[in-house]
Amino acid sequence: MNYDFSFYMPVNILGGKNALQNNKNIFLNLGKKCLIVTGASSAKKSGALDDLIDVFNEMNIEFAIFDKITENPLTSTCCDGGKVARDFQADFVVGIGGGSPLDASKAVCVYATNAHIINDGIYTENVENSPLPLVVIGTTSGTGSEVSGVSVLTRENGRKQSISGKNYYAKYAIADAKYTYSVPFRTTVSTVLDALAHAIESMFSKRADFLTQQFALISIKMIYPILEKLNNTKELPTEQERDTLYFASLYAGFALNKGGTGFPHGMGYALTEDYNVPHGIACAVFIPQFLTEAEKANPSLFNDVLNAMNSDKNSAEKLIYDLCDLQLSIPDERINEYVARWETLKNFKNSPTEFNNKDAGCLVKNLFK
Amino acid sequence: MNYDFSFYMPVNILGGKNALQNNKNIFLNLGKKCLIVTGASSAKKSGALDDLIDVFNEMNIEFAIFDKITENPLTSTCCDGGKVARDFQADFVVGIGGGSPLDASKAVCVYATNAHIINDGIYTENVENSPLPLVVIGTTSGTGSEVSGVSVLTRENGRKQSISGKNYYAKYAIADAKYTYSVPFRTTVSTVLDALAHAIESMFSKRADFLTQQFALISIKMIYPILEKLNNTKELPTEQERDTLYFASLYAGFALNKGGTGFPHGMGYALTEDYNVPHGIACAVFIPQFLTEAEKANPSLFNDVLNAMNSDKNSAEKLIYDLCDLQLSIPDERINEYVARWETLKNFKNSPTEFNNKDAGCLVKNLFK
Structure with missing residues (x-):
C-alpha cells in the first residue's frame, strides 16, 4: 500500500x-x-x-x-x-x-x-x-x-x-x-450525480493518491444511499439528507481537485453542448461503462467503490441509468463527428484503461441509437 | 450524523x-x-x-x-x-x-x-x-x-x-x-507516539468535525499495528513501515491543525520541561487516562478509535505504557506546583470531560509516585 x-x-x-x-x-x-x-x-x-x-x-x-x-x-x-x-x-x-x-x-x-x-x-x-x-x-x-x-x-x-x-x-x-434546500428534484438529481461522477472518476485517475481516494470513498458512502432513496421515492431529500449531500459534494471536490476527471466528464460535455443535457446527467450516463473499465484495470479499488456504495455493479448501473432517465437519439453523422473530436480528448488518458475515442463512439451508439 | x-x-x-x-x-x-x-x-x-x-x-x-x-x-x-x-x-x-x-x-x-x-x-x-x-x-x-x-x-x-x-x-x-529512515528506535517510538496522541486527542476535541475525525481515524489505523510490532520486536521499522508512519503523522497533523490537543499534551509539557522526557512519550503517557475520559464522554467515537486500532482498551493502554517505558518519581511538592500551574491550562477545556487540574494531579501521583 x-x-x-x-x-x-x-x-x-x-x-x-x-x-x-x-x-x-x-x-x-x-x-x-x-x-x-x-x-x-x-x-x-x-x-x-x-x-x-x-x-x-x-x-x-x-x-x-x-x-x-x-x-x-x-x-x-x-x-x-x-x-x-x-x-x-x-x-x-x-x-x-x-x-x-x-x-x-x-x-x-x-x-x-x-x-x-x-x-x-x-x-x-x-x-x-x-x-x-x-x-x-x-x-x-x-x-x-x-x-x-x-x-x-x-x-x-x-x-x-x-x-x-x-x-x-x-x-x-x-x-x-x-x-x-430550495433546489428542485431534477436539478438535485443531476447535481448529485455530478458529485458522484467526480468521486468515481477521480478514484481511478492517474493522479489519484491514497488521500484523494479516501475523500472519494467518504463521498460515495454519503451520497449513494440517498440516491437510492431518491430513485425509489421520487421525493425531495430531507434537510438532513441535503446537508449530507452538500458536504459529500465538497469531499468529492477535494478528490476531483487533485485527481481530475475521466472520460465520462470529457464525453458528457458534448451531450450538454449539443442536446442541452444537464451536466451531471450528461456525465453520469457514462459512469456504468467507466465502472466496467475500472473493474478491469483495478479490481481492488473497484471493490472499494462497491463497498462504499454497499451495492453490486448491476444495481449501481441500474440506479444510475434510472436516475439519468435520458432518452436521446443521436444520428450516426454526429457520432462520427464526436469520434473525430475526441481524438485529442485528454480525459481518456486520465481513465483506467485504453478506452479511446472509437470505443466512446460505440458507447454513444449503444446508448443513444 | x-x-x-x-x-x-x-x-x-x-x-x-x-x-x-x-x-x-x-x-x-x-x-x-x-x-x-x-x-x-x-x-x-x-x-x-x-x-x-x-x-x-x-x-x-x-x-x-x-x-x-x-x-x-x-x-x-x-x-x-x-x-x-x-x-x-x-x-x-x-x-x-x-x-x-x-x-x-x-x-x-x-x-x-x-x-x-x-x-x-x-x-x-x-x-x-x-x-x-x-x-x-x-x-x-x-x-x-x-x-x-x-x-x-x-x-x-x-x-x-x-x-x-x-x-x-x-x-x-x-x-x-x-x-x-535514519531515526533511531527510541526517537521513532517517541515521535510516533506523538502522532498517535495528536490523532486521539484531536478526535475528542471541541473543535473536531467529521473531516478531522476521518483524518484522525485513518492515521490511527496506519500507526497502531506498526506500534504493536515495534513493541514486540524492539526492532527498527522497515522502510515501508517508515513510509506509512510518516504519512500517518501528516494525517494526524491535519486533524491536529483544526482540533488541537487535549490534556495529555498540556500536561506532557511539564514532564519535558522538568524531567527532559521526550515530547511524544511525555504526552502519550497520559493517553490511557484520556481514553478513559473519552469513553465516558463519547462511547461511539471511542469505539471508532478502538476499531481503527483493531484492539481493545486494555491492550491499547498496555501497549502505550510499554512503549513509553517511563520510570519517574515526582515529589509531592512538585505535583502541587503542577496542580497550581494547570489551573489555567486551556487543554482541559478542549478535552472530552470535566477532568481538571486536581484530577491531573492525582493522575501524576498515581503514575509517578
Missing part, C-alpha cells in the same frame, strides 16, 4: 449553519466594494443573496450585482463581468450559485484585473495581475467548485473547456447546506 | 519519493538567497541537507545555515535566527528536521521580517510584516508541523508555549519519508 500523497487546497472553507453570518468578519479585510456574480434566479431563491445583502448593509460594504451568468457560462459573459467589476472598482467578488456561477465568478476575478485578456484569451494569455479575491457561496450539491482550482467555461465556438491553477481558487468558501 | 466541516490548510504538500528533486522549480519563485534552519545533526544524518544543497547548487541559490536549534527551542534562539536571516538578506527559509527545527523555522520567518519582535515578544507583539516564505522538510514521523499553523517554542522562563495562526504555515512542505 502506497500512502504517499501531495495536497494543495488553499481555500478557507467556513462551514456549518449560518456560516455567512458567523464569519462576516472575513469581509473586513477584503475591502469596501464588492461585485456579486450570480445567475438569474438561484442566488435569490436559495436565500444566499438576501443573507449576503444583509451582511453587506450591516458592514457598510457597497455592492453591485452581475446576474447574467447562464448555465455553461460563455467566456464573453465572464469577460463582461470583469469589465463591470473594473468599472465599479470592486475590491473583491462574491460568487453565488451552482457550478456555472461559481466557475464564472473565478473567471470574472481574472478578467477584472487583467484587461488585456478578452473572452477565449483566458485559455492562452498570461495572467499578469493577481485576480480579485473571491468568496464563493455554493447553492447546489454537485460542482465542488468551492474547493477546486478549476473553472469550466464555454468557448466562443460553443465548446466547454476547463482552465485551472492557482488563479482559480476562491479565498473563502461559505459552506452552508441550507442554501441547497 | 453531522457532516459539516470547516477547513483551512494552505500548505502546498509535495509528497513522494524524491519530492525535493522533483519539485525543485518551487525555488524559482522564492528568491536567490536562503537561510536553512535546522538542528545540530538530524538534517545531515537524514540526507535532507545534502539533497537540498545539491538542488541549491544546481539552481545557483546562495544559502547560509543556522543549525543552532535544540530540542524545545527557545524564543531567543529563534530570534537570533531571525537576525541571521535579516543580516544575510535571505529571501526565504527552509526548515529541516523534526518538530523542534520546523517549529523554530516558522518563528525565524516571523522574527526575520519583524525586527521589533524580541524573544517572548512573539507571543504578544503584532506581526506587522509578512513572514519570510518557508519551505519545510520533515525528518520525523511525529510532529505534523509540516501541515499545521502552529509553532511550539520555549519561553525565557523555561515553559513551553504554542503560537498559531496564518503566519505559522509553511508555503511548501517536502514530504519524502526517506528522510526518516
Whole structure:
C-alpha cells in the first residue's frame, strides 16, 4: 500500500449553519466594494443573496450585482463581468450559485484585473495581475467548485473547456447546506450525480493518491444511499439528507481537485453542448461503462467503490441509468463527428484503461441509437 | 450524523519519493538567497541537507545555515535566527528536521521580517510584516508541523508555549519519508507516539468535525499495528513501515491543525520541561487516562478509535505504557506546583470531560509516585 500523497487546497472553507453570518468578519479585510456574480434566479431563491445583502448593509460594504451568468457560462459573459467589476472598482467578488456561477465568478476575478485578456484569451494569455479575491457561496450539491482550482467555461465556438491553477481558487468558501434546500428534484438529481461522477472518476485517475481516494470513498458512502432513496421515492431529500449531500459534494471536490476527471466528464460535455443535457446527467450516463473499465484495470479499488456504495455493479448501473432517465437519439453523422473530436480528448488518458475515442463512439451508439 | 466541516490548510504538500528533486522549480519563485534552519545533526544524518544543497547548487541559490536549534527551542534562539536571516538578506527559509527545527523555522520567518519582535515578544507583539516564505522538510514521523499553523517554542522562563495562526504555515512542505529512515528506535517510538496522541486527542476535541475525525481515524489505523510490532520486536521499522508512519503523522497533523490537543499534551509539557522526557512519550503517557475520559464522554467515537486500532482498551493502554517505558518519581511538592500551574491550562477545556487540574494531579501521583 502506497500512502504517499501531495495536497494543495488553499481555500478557507467556513462551514456549518449560518456560516455567512458567523464569519462576516472575513469581509473586513477584503475591502469596501464588492461585485456579486450570480445567475438569474438561484442566488435569490436559495436565500444566499438576501443573507449576503444583509451582511453587506450591516458592514457598510457597497455592492453591485452581475446576474447574467447562464448555465455553461460563455467566456464573453465572464469577460463582461470583469469589465463591470473594473468599472465599479470592486475590491473583491462574491460568487453565488451552482457550478456555472461559481466557475464564472473565478473567471470574472481574472478578467477584472487583467484587461488585456478578452473572452477565449483566458485559455492562452498570461495572467499578469493577481485576480480579485473571491468568496464563493455554493447553492447546489454537485460542482465542488468551492474547493477546486478549476473553472469550466464555454468557448466562443460553443465548446466547454476547463482552465485551472492557482488563479482559480476562491479565498473563502461559505459552506452552508441550507442554501441547497430550495433546489428542485431534477436539478438535485443531476447535481448529485455530478458529485458522484467526480468521486468515481477521480478514484481511478492517474493522479489519484491514497488521500484523494479516501475523500472519494467518504463521498460515495454519503451520497449513494440517498440516491437510492431518491430513485425509489421520487421525493425531495430531507434537510438532513441535503446537508449530507452538500458536504459529500465538497469531499468529492477535494478528490476531483487533485485527481481530475475521466472520460465520462470529457464525453458528457458534448451531450450538454449539443442536446442541452444537464451536466451531471450528461456525465453520469457514462459512469456504468467507466465502472466496467475500472473493474478491469483495478479490481481492488473497484471493490472499494462497491463497498462504499454497499451495492453490486448491476444495481449501481441500474440506479444510475434510472436516475439519468435520458432518452436521446443521436444520428450516426454526429457520432462520427464526436469520434473525430475526441481524438485529442485528454480525459481518456486520465481513465483506467485504453478506452479511446472509437470505443466512446460505440458507447454513444449503444446508448443513444 | 453531522457532516459539516470547516477547513483551512494552505500548505502546498509535495509528497513522494524524491519530492525535493522533483519539485525543485518551487525555488524559482522564492528568491536567490536562503537561510536553512535546522538542528545540530538530524538534517545531515537524514540526507535532507545534502539533497537540498545539491538542488541549491544546481539552481545557483546562495544559502547560509543556522543549525543552532535544540530540542524545545527557545524564543531567543529563534530570534537570533531571525537576525541571521535579516543580516544575510535571505529571501526565504527552509526548515529541516523534526518538530523542534520546523517549529523554530516558522518563528525565524516571523522574527526575520519583524525586527521589533524580541524573544517572548512573539507571543504578544503584532506581526506587522509578512513572514519570510518557508519551505519545510520533515525528518520525523511525529510532529505534523509540516501541515499545521502552529509553532511550539520555549519561553525565557523555561515553559513551553504554542503560537498559531496564518503566519505559522509553511508555503511548501517536502514530504519524502526517506528522510526518516535514519531515526533511531527510541526517537521513532517517541515521535510516533506523538502522532498517535495528536490523532486521539484531536478526535475528542471541541473543535473536531467529521473531516478531522476521518483524518484522525485513518492515521490511527496506519500507526497502531506498526506500534504493536515495534513493541514486540524492539526492532527498527522497515522502510515501508517508515513510509506509512510518516504519512500517518501528516494525517494526524491535519486533524491536529483544526482540533488541537487535549490534556495529555498540556500536561506532557511539564514532564519535558522538568524531567527532559521526550515530547511524544511525555504526552502519550497520559493517553490511557484520556481514553478513559473519552469513553465516558463519547462511547461511539471511542469505539471508532478502538476499531481503527483493531484492539481493545486494555491492550491499547498496555501497549502505550510499554512503549513509553517511563520510570519517574515526582515529589509531592512538585505535583502541587503542577496542580497550581494547570489551573489555567486551556487543554482541559478542549478535552472530552470535566477532568481538571486536581484530577491531573492525582493522575501524576498515581503514575509517578
